[in-house]
Amino acid sequence: MLIVMPSPPRHQLEHGAVLAEVRKVRRAGVVRLRELAVPVLAGVARELPQPPSGDGELPGGPVEKVLRLAVSRMGGGTLQTAAEYSLGLAQGTRDWPAADRRRRAAQVYGVSVERFRKHHEFMVLGQIAEQIVQVAQRDRVTVVAAVPAERLPDAHRALDVRVHGRTVPVTVHVHSVDLLRDIDVVVSPSNTYFALPAPYKSSVSATLRRAGARRDATGGLVEDRILDELGGWAARHGAPGRAALPGTVAVTSAGALAGQGIRRFYHVAVAVPRPESNDYDVQPADITRGVARVFAQLAEEAGDFDPPLRSVCLPLLGAGRGGLTPLESFGALWAAVEAELARGAEWDIHFVVRRHARGDLVERLLAGMREGD
Template sequence: MLIVMPSPPPHPLEHGVVLAEVRKVRRAGVVRLRELALPVVAEVARDLPRGDGELPGGPVEKVLRLAVSRMGGGTLQTAAEYSLGLAQGTRDWPAADRRRRAAQVYGVSVERFRKHHEFMVLGQVAEQIVQVAGRTPVTDAPAPAPYDRIPAAHRALRVRVERRTVPVTVHVHSVDLLRDMDVVVSPTNTYFALPAPYKSSISATLRRAGARRDPTGGLVEDRVHDELGSWAARHGAPGRAALPGTVAVTSAGALADQGIRRIYHVAVAVPRPETNDYDVQPADITRGVARVFALLAEEARRYDPPLRSVCLPLLGAGRGGLTPLESFGALWTAVEAELARGADWDIHFVVRRHARADLLERLLTSVGED
């Protein structure tokens, strides 16, 4: 008779070993994950259910993102995202820049962060990886799909403002996929200097999508960039910083073919001297969005049909360092004030991730509740 012995339980991970591998990632960054020897984290990754696609850093990046997502938000999670290069736009940042940005989350010097906070932050990442490994079922059954349906890319919500209900739409895709929108709001720095068109930020995406190209893809006219430069020249701002909250207006360039009529560039990012970083203050976002509505009211009647719809991204939630909640809170202060006085604008928000859309939906549908 053949006796089948049960498989021994997996050996529990040692926190110190996992922490050593997490520290390797901090030094190298996620862009070099495939070059690193991370046998323990790789073993955890092999036991995770397979998703529909692979992250650029492979299964190991999936483990890291899962571990960080379980840290409960706040400064701890934000510092972990910057430390490892998991925050949006930080994948290719040098280790020193990531450490500096993580130190700013706690409001301490880089040296103090390195000696004290960093060990705590990375230790918590390691702890979450250990917990993930302990809860991951080892099975030959096919992994369940992450969704039983495709999440909606456009969410039509009804939001209570004062004594009326207004429609608000949340779009979940890249900003250049918007259609039939009168005004798209774009964040920019106080110098109105657009980033290179190959970058992934909202302003770079709009610059790229607004450019005119020939049939082979060659650049014919960098329309949004050129018009923004002309605006700065007309208003005496070339080469000097404008006040945060200033709004510049351009056409949508080639995006007019998609029904986009205007781009309002809101200066919210204040460059930090001799660094690649920016400071964004929520009050500047609120002031800038209020100015957006003032300009919209000025321009609306000049067009036929009049301008009415406006789409807002989460200003400052990328390189600006604000959390999505902080960004939306600053945006909504101005939006709600405008709607509360009876304005009839058609309000839209655009985000790339469904997790952020879920957050906006929860916040918007709870507006007006006691």
């Protein structure tokens, strides 16, 4: 009797998985490609049309072909040049150490190595990964799932992250922000007028406004607590009706979410409204500045509470209607978080996202963190 074995589950290529392997190549360089475990990139390479025999093979094999193809489609300019240096694809750089390749890529943008590492490199590597995903989509590439399809992703992912010589715990929550429990401070994105969206909307700030309100037994609104407190904060600081500087932090209680162990909301002004429109702009530098001020505010008032404030949870600021990609948002957030942890701060760091794909991305980025990386 013929027995047909089921084929392995196959899934469309996922940006976070590609990015994790691109980061691994950046550290090693293409000169060591054959030594690296990059199953996703190898899967893409296997599915792409192979060159005619006799055309010769690249030293890094089919995976290098995928990387070169992706980088060649980045449109030239500083982005493509920095990508070539980052991976060791530029002529004469195959065997350059990772630090030298990063230094040369930083020179392309005219910034310091440290600034490139914290800001530009996320964007460059993310765009390489995006081009690989597009290559795969054009050729209808699928890859064998690395995890059994029946396993559901965890809603709470505890990770150990290396930051400047020490290991710090970081938790990634994959669910709606109003389901958080026992976290001292939850960060909420705001516009520069600290005007809250309508409570029926789905954004983080709307969800926190809705969850923080006090209601009667039938669900009727008794007190729009967060709206009232935020208006009071603006009045005390002379800001009602006028825009605050991007990065400003306003503080309120958590309203009804105090019953879930949430103690404070820190509202960070990151969205700058465009005049006479419904749109606004979010700049990564404003996110980094705002999160740095979150930590300054936390340090200032932590000891006023019993027990002291210790934990803080960050959503991907600006990654909704703000127009930033999740990768850009995380890069801007992490620049401030890393700087705070590097000075020895002992805060308990949390991230919250609603989608499992974004949780996977954040988890892979954190798992890839190494000292000096």
